[in-house]
Amino acid sequence: MVFMSQRNRRHSIVIDEPIRRVEAGPWAIELLPGAAYSVRYVATQSAIGFAFDSQRGVHAIGTDRIRPFDAMPNGLAFVPAGCDVLSESPMGGEYLRVIRTDGTALAGDSAFNNRIDPQAIHLASRMRNALLQASLDDDWESWALNLAERVEGHEAAMHQGSITGSRMRLLDEFIDAGLGSPLSVPEMAQLLDLSEGYFMRAFKQATGKSPHSYLIDRRLAKARASMRDTTASLSQIALACGFNSQAHMTTAFKQRLGVSPAQLRTDSRHSSATDTQHSSI
The missing domain is CATH 1.10.10.60 (Homeodomain-like)
Structure with a gap:
């Protein structure tokens, strides 16, 4: 979904687009291609996600109540460490996941998704392009840190209005x-x-x-x-x-x-x- 996790992926008829991953300093960055998934886990590290596509399915984030979800395209998401996550989607969608792996907690203690932030959209797009090009010499640590700052940013907000x-x-x-x-x-x-x-x-x-x-x-x-x-x-x-x-x-x-x-x-x-x-x- 929307939230960061290892995905149990269905095999396509011909080929699967690979999961692309880079490790840079204390950060692990992954680009997950659109695919059906079903996962349940407890987040051992706080993590940032970005949904490039619309996604829908069911989830239970930090609760035992399973609810339908609709993830808006270009939505920023966050899951704190220790959060119990269940998420399933029959279609999935392309998704960027950024995790700090050195044990340092990212700011924030509440999960969210569907946050629209223009700077986060720009950063996520740059990271996706670099991963697709296997351009490992880019400024990954700076990008990851800047994206983490967008999670903390007070100016970022959830907007839907008439487009629910x-x-x-x-x-x-x-x-x-x-x-x-x-x-x-x-x-x-x-x-x-x-x-x-x-x-x-x-x-x-x-x-x-x-x-x-x-x-x-x-x-x-x-x-x-x-x-x-x-x-x-x-x-x-x-x-x-x-x-x-x-x-x-x-x-x-x-x-x-x-x-x-x-x-x-x-x-x-x-x-x-x-x-x-x-x-x-």
Whole structure:
């Protein structure tokens, strides 16, 4: 989910995009690809998380009461040490996890998620891009420390307004069903029975991004899932996800993720082959 944990991952039809991890000083940083998961654990270290995608399922965080959850895209999360966590999602979503491993507690004694913070969004995106590029010489300790400061920051707040979890779910279903064709902001606003101007303001407040930027994120997420779960060509995947061409999709990948779809697919295949070799030993 939303909260940090080791995930029991279902194997895809063809390949699994790997969990990417780097250790820098007292920090461990992981990028978990979107996948179904079911976990229960007691957090031994306080941890920071960032949900790049919408996520939904059930959870019980610091309580024995299991409740449905809707995690907003671009939401910052925190779990303190000692917190009992149960979380399950049939779809999951791409997730960044940052843990301080030297025993030093991070500030805060209450778990939270769905906190929208523009600086946290920027930091998480930089960390994701560096992990996807296997760029291990970047300023990981500084990024992790700055993200921890965002957890402490008083200016960060939870905003949903008119874009609630249930409305986000409806919007995601509408977008996913229509990704192969053009989608417009007026259509999305009409779906939620909001004026275009109000919808754009409310969406930015709830997710930290514009509807257009989020639509690109959804196209990229579907393309990455298709690259994992099918043997379709990149040109076929591009058209199925609403890009004009493979070149258009490649440009979006490089701009948003810092890597090309071909490179990402090759890296995943190499990782899958390595995992198979190791499991057979």
